Amino acid sequence: MKSIVFPMRVKVYILFVPLLIVFIAADTSSNISQTQSLAYGNTLVSYPQGTFELGFFNLEETNKIYLGIRYKNIPLRNIIWVANVGNPMKDSSAILKLNSSGNLVLTHNNTVVWSTSSPKEAQNPVVELLDSGNLVIRDGNSTNSNQEEYLWQSFDYPSDTMLPGMKIGWDLKRNHSRNLKSWKSNDDPAPGDLSWGIALNPYPEVIMMKGTEKYQRVGPWNGVQFSVFPEMTTNPIYHYEFVSNTEEVYYTWTLQQSSLITRAVLNQTTQQRIHYVWSDPDASWVVYSALPADECDHYGVCGANSYCKTSASPMCQCLQGFNPVSPEKWNSKNWSQGCVLKQPLSCTDNYTDQFVKYEGMKVPETTHTWLDQNITLDECKAKCLKNCSCMAYTSSNISGTGSGCVIWFGQLFDIVMLQSGGQDLYIRIPASELESEGTKVNDKSEHRRTVRRSGSAMGKLVDGQEIAVKRLSSSSEQGITEFITEVKLIAKLQHRNLVKLLGCCVEGEEKLLVYEYMVNGSLDSFIFVLNSIFALQNSRSNESGYMAPEYAVEGLFSIKSDVYSFGILLLEIICGIKNRALCHGNQTVNLVGYAWSLWKEDNALQLIDSSIKDSCVISEVLRCIHVSLLCVQQFPEDRPTMTSVIQMLGSQMELVEPKEPGFFPRRIPTEETSSSDQNRYASIDELSITTFNGR
């Protein structure tokens, strides 16, 4: 079944510095029993598929020897687990043995370098490396392969890598937490300062720490998802699970497509949690998502009692009824002191305080919370009102009409107003601060306006929801089944800057798409992008030219993909040409390629549309061209954020030189000499569509 578009010949946009790692394979076996041992030069290969292997490796530059697990058939950045972190061996005289009480013991020069500590003993312990990458010690006499039955497993002691099936979080029975820890550096697996795990708050949540400081939150599990987690949308690749009960609190993911090779790594260098997918033809790890995702995703950027909104300027806003602690600092974008209530709560005075409802929020950090899964939202409100330190409440589970109650005490930190996803949040304020009964604050109500545009119409659903309807051209070659499959896929994609696709209608040649109705202007640009997704799947080309490389090939939406599209649009406005194939000299390039060649020749003036040349301020237009080239960089991390774009356009600040932009078509030789543009011009970064089949 065709399921997803995936990059196959995309130029690598994360550059890997290959580690010089030597795994010396001589003897290989699939388990170690009590009478055997593993020495330098031997490997233990995972069974039955041989995906992983356990062995000794040295980080050559430093000549330190480690025992670890790596992908057997991946040449680079392949180590997923290290035993003797922080305690490397100097020479190859190391030996790994299973002792009679069922523990693995790594010795070097007669001293124990590392060992396991199983609480249980077994008659006949056996060590096995599973195809999941989990190294386990189990009782060889028992046929039970339940995880609970293992005497010891490496999945309980993760390094910097999370693999499918691994549980990140707490085993409460053993009071043991499973966290990811970044490597100190590319050639030192000792723990760096990033870690990723679950904070056992009353309302538990996944959190990334930098040293002892909170660094990034995806928001607590709200019964459906974490509010900020790019990978988290239901999708055909991953299945996510969050479990919280008296025995364990963890989250995990499994793959719906077993042929995919995927890992999440804490990266000390970039200070991110990066989710990679292995691309065979490129022989590289391709970024699927990265956290923190944007400026608002950095813990507590706006200080206490405020919220962050990426698209707002300034991005930090005090909650309604609150003022900046220091207006001067706040106005100079020093937000760390946060906000305070303008007037005190009238807490005990007949409970007259009110609540402001915010929609689509990442809820505050959950250290000081209280949770009851069994009461209603009304009871929750009453509970909050009666406790003078309660500042906010919401449903603990948003599925269906919502259920359960979580309340927050004291200062509120790290609230984000999201453009999609998120949940309702009720903030307590004195009645006098409530501007009008039932005030609601969210992105949509702030801007909702009526717009009519050609090719689209708007209307209302029976429940009153405003919708926009777009009719697709009937000349589209696409079959109905493919159309529906793709609509389903797109409906699952979430992006904070995109409107939601609510449904579609198909009758005969007619194809209609139904959207949530939104801010003026965003509708058509979104639909244009969405059409281009269809075009992409049909013709393997990014015909519209607005799509960022990672967007086009992976369906990976990010703030930075929008920056790319903005760059193209800006260029088109300046040049008065669409981003399509055009001739420059004897080459065929698109607008980006054309602009880049002129820029390199110091000839960017030639780009300016003759109809504006006389009336414009040349230096301003050149600045715009400069900014647009920065926006269309190949790698998302090289593109500025929209906030910086605004600063760049509105100031004289010095701009960095653009590198070669991403995704510009050149003529490539093909056997077909068809006259259609689609066949003649393919991008150097040509896309192909791969189907993931179970093996």
Ligand SMILES: *[C@@H]1O[C@H](CO)[C@@H](O)[C@H](O)[C@H]1NC(C)=O
């Ligand atoms: C096996 O190794 C573990 C870990 O070093 C140790 O605690 C235990 O005493 C050893 N058992 C025997 C029988 O040597």
Ligand SMILES: *[C@@H]1O[C@H](CO)[C@@H](O)[C@H](O)[C@H]1NC(C)=O
């Ligand atoms: C091995 O241990 C002995 C005694 O502790 C020590 O003298 C020797 O230097 C060690 N050798 C290595 C290679 O570490």
Ligand SMILES: *[C@@H]1O[C@H](CO)[C@@H](O)[C@H](O)[C@H]1NC(C)=O
């Ligand atoms: C972290 O990212 C840097 C830069 O992209 C890369 O060179 C490095 O290999 C990455 N480290 C890990 C552990 O993935």
Ligand SMILES: *[C@@H]1O[C@H](CO)[C@@H](O)[C@H](O)[C@H]1NC(C)=O
């Ligand atoms: C309010 O809640 C806090 C935190 O649970 C608790 O310590 C305090 O006793 C409560 N106060 C009242 C009046 O219930």
